[in-house]
Amino acid sequence: MTSTDLRSVFALIDGRLLGADGGAWPSLAVSVGRRTALLSPEESRKALYGPRSNEALRAAIWRQAVTEAQREPGGGDGAGRLLVVWLALPGLYRNLYKILRRLRVERADLESEAVLALLTALDVADPDNPDPGGRLIREAVNGMWAYANRIRREVPVVDIAAFAEARNATAPPEEQPWPADGWELHLTPPPRRDGLAATLRFAESRTRREGERLGALAHREGLPDLMFRARRHEEADLIGTLVLRPVGASR
Known part of the structure; x- marks a missing residue:
């Protein structure tokens, strides 16, 4: 499953990995028993989430993907880490939509939190654990829920400084209309953010x-x-x- 929202973080990851180059991404050399197979990203994802997934193959794919991501040099292009995130995305959508239905959270923020939590967990993941992929997905899901619950407890407040500035803002004299029989108001000194302090003069x-x-x-x-x-x-004559x-x- 992929996102069709072009503003979605997950959609950006899909576009970056699959791209317009025909998905020419390095294949994973996955070993199961004595057999080694080269799997493209699409083949790896199908093996992980397909209806006939093989548990041994699933574990081997995650183990190889996590190992290669952790071996990447610090100044590399991050292709291995991006592949791990992309492989984990289908495991995140169910909770993503559940949170979006229940809570008022921006989808882009929620997806960003999921990716951040997953990458953080990837740094300390043990590829030899029985289910490294499941652990990464759980950490990403926990990150989404933690963010959503934190946002729900936040209470919006008025920006007092911005409100006072807008209230005290005055248009330049050249932009003010001057009716023929209107009043002219002079404020001395000019308005301040902490309140209105002025001397009033009415001219007519x-x-x-x-x-x-x-x-x-x-x-x-x-x-x-x-x-x-x-x-x-x-038009009359002056009589007195x-x-x-x-x-x-x-x-």
Whole structure:
């Protein structure tokens, strides 16, 4: 069984090993009794998971694959280690899908954890154990479950710094619309991440401000009708003026 998701880690391993070169991967020299056979990766996998698998052949394939992987030099291409991972993949899918159905986990992360756990176990595996492949697969499955359970216990929290930065962000002055009769707000000093600290200044038309003051005074004195009749339209002739002064100011 292989994954059809191109973003899947398992699918990437399949593509790397089988590739477009016809799967020209080194064969395994597997010895069972007095017989030695060269098995391609596909033949090895079929022997491991086929309906008529032979226990002695299975053990010999895993023993040879693990031995060759552990003999690889540190600066090699890792072909032997990759082959071991690829041979183990069919043994991981059942638990992979079970975890994905039960828990909210990203598949790519889960597959990466499985590969990491398998490679870690490969470093200390004993090829002469009765079932080295089964041990590797169990370690990979345990790694997937451990990761999934750890993620399930994590509680998402709000990024306070990012939230404060977004809240205090202001658009540059040149990007702000300026309505004809709107308010202008100046903040001094600029907003800080730890909170808003500013002096507010409201700017508006002097004519409008004086008109509002005059209207408020007329309303308080009970003369709104008189003030309405005394308004001067821009196209009308000037017939008089109204001046507001502080109480006690000189005339």
